[in-house]
Amino acid sequence: MGSAQAATLNVGPHQTYKTPSDAARVVKAGDTVKIKPGTYYNCAVWTKNNITIEGAGPGVVLTDTTCEGKAIFVVHANDVTVNNITFQRAVVPDGNGAGIRAEGVNLTLNNDKFLHNQDGILAADSPKSSIIIRNSDFVHNGVCLRACAHGIYVGHIALLKIEHSRFYDTQQGHHIKSRAARTVLIDNNIEDGPNGTASYEVDIPNGGALVMIGNVLEKGPKNQNHTTAVMIGEEGVTQPTPELLFKDNTFTNDGPPTDFVRNITATPAQLINNTFKGNAIIPLVGAGSVVH
Template sequence: MFAVTLALIAATLPAPQGRTLTVGPGAQYATPQAAADAARPGDTVEIAPGTYGNGLTVKRGGITFRGNGNVTIKPKLTINANDLTFENLTFQGSDRFGAYADGRSNLTFRNFGVSGSQDGGLVLLNTSNVLIDGCEIKGTNARGTKADHEAMTIADGSRDVDVKNCHVHDNGEEGIDVKYTENARVKIHDNIVRNNRGPNIYVDSATHVEVYNNISSGTKNETKSGIALAVEDWSDTRLLDNVKVYNNISYGNAQAGLSIWVQSSGTVSNVQIINNTFYGNKKGSISFDGDEYAGANILRNNIFERQTGHEAFKADHNFVGEPGPRTIDAGSAEDAPAFDIEGNPRPRGKAHDIGAHER
């Protein structure tokens, strides 16, 4: 009876609060790694402004790592646990990846940075339930085309990943890359992705991916578009399916605004390209390379710089030329997004506008 009473009392008590472990000059710990080694689930590691060496390897889950100001950790982050949050931290100068997780879950990266890594920047493999909000990734893939993975890689079974409000720029390979995952349920939105070797945003042999409300510009290699959908030979499934690309602006890229291609064999199916604006791209709005299409593919409500189409795509309500009065209320509501690139509801007038903006 006494043991049962104690159990009932314990059940009514509030859960114990985690500790706060401080890092910095005069703090409890001199380095983030020392604090990580001492932290337990529920703890928060607060890091004072400054630059810290020895990197950070996290082996225990349920911990929040938070920078209080400008915090740089050299050279890299290695994630070997689940249920982790990283806020206001930048990792710099890795000779491999800037931040790496394989087979993990429930990760949050907020106001998170990677710069100057030799290979990929933020690399997630077989990792699920991830929020990436407000990151900056720059100067990665310093090895160039020999680099392993991309500025941001979401690959090999990574699912349920939300990438938003990020600035991914001036990297030596692709910007944001989703690849080799069926039923990925990945959303890439409200990002600025620019001046990468390219493509800036890449979906390769993945299914169930949404790319929307992004600005993509300035790819540097003449074969790389602003946004690309592809099936490469590295894929086991050789399938890209159920991909939606809408409310994006893609301009000033070295190849097309958007490209679709199959390396040697594979299938592209059920692709919707709706309410995007393309202009100033050296090889036009959309480049189609490969004829292995299936399903219902759509081109609708887009602004093109020149006439664009393909027999595998149903094309309607597109406009060729500069945005202007003729694009207002001239679109179709069928399969159109409920909002525009700025989050304004569609339609605002008599009908949906053509292009990324609803005026």
């Protein structure tokens, strides 16, 4: 006998399921949840594998409500895709309220927005997991209360890959903090702007491979850590670091003198054809080479 056909669950004020959480309670593996445009003061916990959750048009906003004291979407499931949804104002008492809390294996995001959350995305340790983010915006996320929250913060996963996305006006925390075995950043804008108070643009605290190609980065005048844009290994190098490549990036310093890359690992960093603008910048501190 063949398996049951996957279903599409429609969410909206005039649909079978009024809120995303209504659909989350009945969705089955393989299904697609389509959310009609509108603002939903709602959160959802997703436990079924291999599902897609997507906005059915522009203007799908989930705001101001969190589940399990964690996030607007808490994803316990594996192989989940989230498309075309805005997550905003996730706030919880411990300071780690996230647009999405990723606790399963493999999460893919396309064309999503994370606005004014404590964490944009917070991902638990999951050594076999990959998180792929494309064409998404992270604006005015981050805070430091009991601990620091960030634009994105992933624990020990296999891969974090971010492409064609924007990080802007992050507050206090880092734009991107990754403990992944491999972090790949391609063609992103990672900028403080005039009012951003972020610490590092990219933080790789335990080592791990890092590839950054074609990104535009800017450290602003209100940045709370003027020492470095990209930091590698400052919390202890506890995992293999086979590759550190920085190619064709543009970095502008609008604040006090700073380093572009500070490498505390023993792996030589390769800086190739990067462009530096603005105030004083040291391209590389630590092992490695700089080629223009």
